[in-house]
Amino acid sequence: MSLTLAVDLGGTHIRAATYNDDSITPIAHHRTRTNAHEPGVFDRVIRAIETVWRSDVASIGVASPGPLDPYTGTILDTPNIPEWQNFPLAQKLSDHFGVPAQLDNDANMAGFGEWTFGAGKGHRNLVYLTISTGVGGGVICNDTLLQGFHGLGAELGHMLIDPNGPPCGCGKNGHVESFSSGTAIARYATEQIQAGQKSSLQADGGLTAAQIADAARAGDTFAISTFARAGYYLGIAVANYLAVFDPSIIIFGGGVSQVGDLLFKSFEESLRTHIFHPRYLDNLSVAQAALGDDSGLLGALAWARLKQNEGARAQ
Amino acid sequence: MSLTLAVDLGGTHIRAATYNDDSITPIAHHRTRTNAHEPGVFDRVIRAIETVWRSDVASIGVASPGPLDPYTGTILDTPNIPEWQNFPLAQKLSDHFGVPAQLDNDANMAGFGEWTFGAGKGHRNLVYLTISTGVGGGVICNDTLLQGFHGLGAELGHMLIDPNGPPCGCGKNGHVESFSSGTAIARYATEQIQAGQKSSLQADGGLTAAQIADAARAGDTFAISTFARAGYYLGIAVANYLAVFDPSIIIFGGGVSQVGDLLFKSFEESLRTHIFHPRYLDNLSVAQAALGDDSGLLGALAWARLKQNEGARAQ
Numbered sequence: 001m002s003l004t005l006a007v008d009l010g011g012t013h014i015r016a017a018t019y020n021d022d023s024i025t026p027i028a029h030h031r032t033r034t035n036a037h038e039p040g041v042f043d044r045v046i047r048a049i050e051t052v053w054r055s056d057v058a059s060i061g062v063a064s065p066g067p068l069d070p071y072t073g074t075i076l077d078t079p080n081i082p083e084w085q086n087f088p089l090a091q092k093l094s095d096h097f098g099v100p101a102q103l104d105n106d107a108n109m110a111g112f113g114e115w116t117f118g119a120g121k122g123h124r125n126l127v128y129l130t131i132s133t134g135v136g137g138g139v140i141c142n143d144t145l146l147q148g149f150h151g152l153g154a155e156l157g158h159m160l161i162d163p164n165g166p167p168c169g170c171g172k173n174g175h176v177e178s179f180s181s182g183t184a185i186a187r188y189a190t191e192q193i194q195a196g197q198k199s200s201l202q203a204d205g206g207l208t209a210a211q212i213a214d215a216a217r218a219g220d221t222f223a224i225s226t227f228a229r230a231g232y233y234l235g236i237a238v239a240n241y242l243a244v245f246d247p248s249i250i251i252f253g254g255g256v257s258q259v260g261d262l263l264f265k266s267f268e269e270s271l272r273t274h275i276f277h278p279r280y281l282d283n284l285s286v287a288q289a290a291l292g293d294d295s296g297l298l299g300a301l302a303w304a305r306l307k308q309n310e311g312a313r314a315q
Numbered sequence: 316m317s318l319t320l321a322v323d324l325g326g327t328h329i330r331a332a333t334y335n336d337d338s339i340t341p342i343a344h345h346r347t348r349t350n351a352h353e354p355g356v357f358d359r360v361i362r363a364i365e366t367v368w369r370s371d372v373a374s375i376g377v378a379s380p381g382p383l384d385p386y387t388g389t390i391l392d393t394p395n396i397p398e399w400q401n402f403p404l405a406q407k408l409s410d411h412f413g414v415p416a417q418l419d420n421d422a423n424m425a426g427f428g429e430w431t432f433g434a435g436k437g438h439r440n441l442v443y444l445t446i447s448t449g450v451g452g453g454v455i456c457n458d459t460l461l462q463g464f465h466g467l468g469a470e471l472g473h474m475l476i477d478p479n480g481p482p483c484g485c486g487k488n489g490h491v492e493s494f495s496s497g498t499a500i501a502r503y504a505t506e507q508i509q510a511g512q513k514s515s516l517q518a519d520g521g522l523t524a525a526q527i528a529d530a531a532r533a534g535d536t537f538a539i540s541t542f543a544r545a546g547y548y549l550g551i552a553v554a555n556y557l558a559v560f561d562p563s564i565i566i567f568g569g570g571v572s573q574v575g576d577l578l579f580k581s582f583e584e585s586l587r588t589h590i591f592h593p594r595y596l597d598n599l600s601v602a603q604a605a606l607g608d609d610s611g612l613l614g615a616l617a618w619a620r621l622k623q624n625e626g627a628r629a630q
Contacts, residue, residue: 067592076594125464139559141456148561149440150594155558158591160551162478170591236475243470244454244559246463276473276485277382279391279465 111138235270426453
């Protein structure tokens with residue numbers, strides 16, 4: 001029996017866990033701070049893995065922020081970790097630990113995790129969307145993970161939906177992320193309040209989406225309309241995802257997707273307004289991620305197991 | 316040895332052709348007018364098939380305008396053929412001719428044809444885009460045709476790229492088709508000229524994209540800018556397709572895509588401006604359809620053969 005070790009490399013925490021075959025309950029789990037903007041991220045990853053290491057670990061799977069090349073296991077230029085530029089993370093881990101290491105981006109891995117173990121089990125065509133500081137996607141087409149030629153597929157947050165839209169974190173304009181991410185919600189509210197919009201919120205200290213959600217739940221009309229706006233554009237985005245992928249399920253993950261009706265009431269209205277053909281909505285499941293914070297970690301586990309099995313079959 | 320019969324059901328012509336195994340040169344070919352808005356379309360399809368029928372035909376493949384359900388072989392409500400509402404075309408053909416019949420939409424079949432026999436051979440991830448009166452798409456992901464849960468995937472022309480955009484043929488606003496199709500180009504030029512825009516073109520008689528292309532080639536500044544505008548939005552659209560599918564090739568088909576630099580100079584500039592990450596363009600092939608008007612017919616051929624082989628293996 002062989003073990004698989006999974007790593008979820010997040011903006012704030014590194015998590016590492018080791019699993020027996022056929023189980024998603026870890027036999028060891030460790031969590032430490034990423035301190036992404038400080039030197040030594042790779043050493044912190046190594047130490048996290050060593051903490052849960054067992055001698056019969058057969059492979060390592062890593063979910064990491066992108067953009068990255070999953071085929072070579074190289075981080076290209078992720079804005080979260082400035083010291084990693086064209087950083088061959090999978091190769092370095094493989095060299096260090098002496099077992100194969102797989103790498104793909106966090107949203108792809110979370111989508112793969114939800115498909116393998118979570119809300120998307122049994123669906124052949126799936127769209128996973130994480131809405132937090134950014135907007136990321138993971139897509140299953142015909143029972144396979146959509147990675148694409150360069151491994152840059154399913155960048156759903158960076159679909160342009162308005163050429164005159166606000167700036168996105170990536171530097172372009174009018175992407176889904178620039179309307180519906182937590183960052184976008186906070187920036188829009190700040191700008192509007194600074195421009196004289198009446199609200200119980202104070203914009204001086206740097207608003208967060210969580211504060212705006214609290215104000216909305218307390219009845220602040222502007223805060224409510226701010227989330228409704230994000231939901232409206234999210235409905236446009238999902239209408240586009242349905243037109244191109246036609247999945248049987250769309251799964252929402254990430255902190256901002258936890259706000260419920262604040263976001264999803266206007267989302268549903270907008271989706272019905274913008275959908276190209278009503279048939280896309282027939283028997284479409286709309287679900288929350290079932291694995292919560294573990295989607296990415298368990299996706300990396302499932303992906304490492306899959307690649308390990310493919311490798312064994314190829315021999 | 317068995318034969319395969321392919322049908323391309325177009326807005327103006329029905330084409331039927333019969334092929335030996337392993338050949339894409341038909342042993343019989345027939346072409347007749349669709350007269351889509353007049354009764355009797357199904358009878359015309361039957362007669363076209365009968366004209367090329369051979370007793371050892373083992374299956375029929377049909378490329379048809381959508382929306383349709385490829386899994387049941389049912390035309391849903393295609394605007395081109397008003398007498399077909401929830402019309403079980405594949406079943407009716409199968410009943411009539413006593414062999415299995417497969418159905419999918421013309422753009423999916425054209426993409427599948429280009430992937431099997433044409434410009435996309437050997438690519439694992441492919442986007443085919445036809446630009447004519449409308450804009451249609453066909454997508455190959457991981458070596459399989461993207462059909463989706465309802466069979467409505469890859470409707471690339473109906474991706475919204477501007478909430479304030481012009482009306483689309485489908486009734487929604489701001490879709491790719493509402494900016495970059497031949498219909499959209501003609502309508503934009505007509506509206507601008509009627510609003511006082513100076514041009515050598517006369518808008519009274521109902522302009523066509525071909526007339527505008529002729530005027531542009533003759534140096535008409537407004538006609539040139541009309542195509543440049545269509546190319547600009549096409550660049551936005553393709554940047555979105557790359558972000559979600561990350562193909563290694565994008566193939567253009569359809570009459571409007573034949574205009575060359577008139578459309579593709581501004582397209583390329585816009586694509587470079589709007590692409591989320593420059594790596595999507597590394598080694599990306601941009602090609603014209605190699606099969607010309609036969610993309611859809613040969614796609615229906617390849618699809619019917621594939622389904623025939625899958626059926627044989629399943630027995």
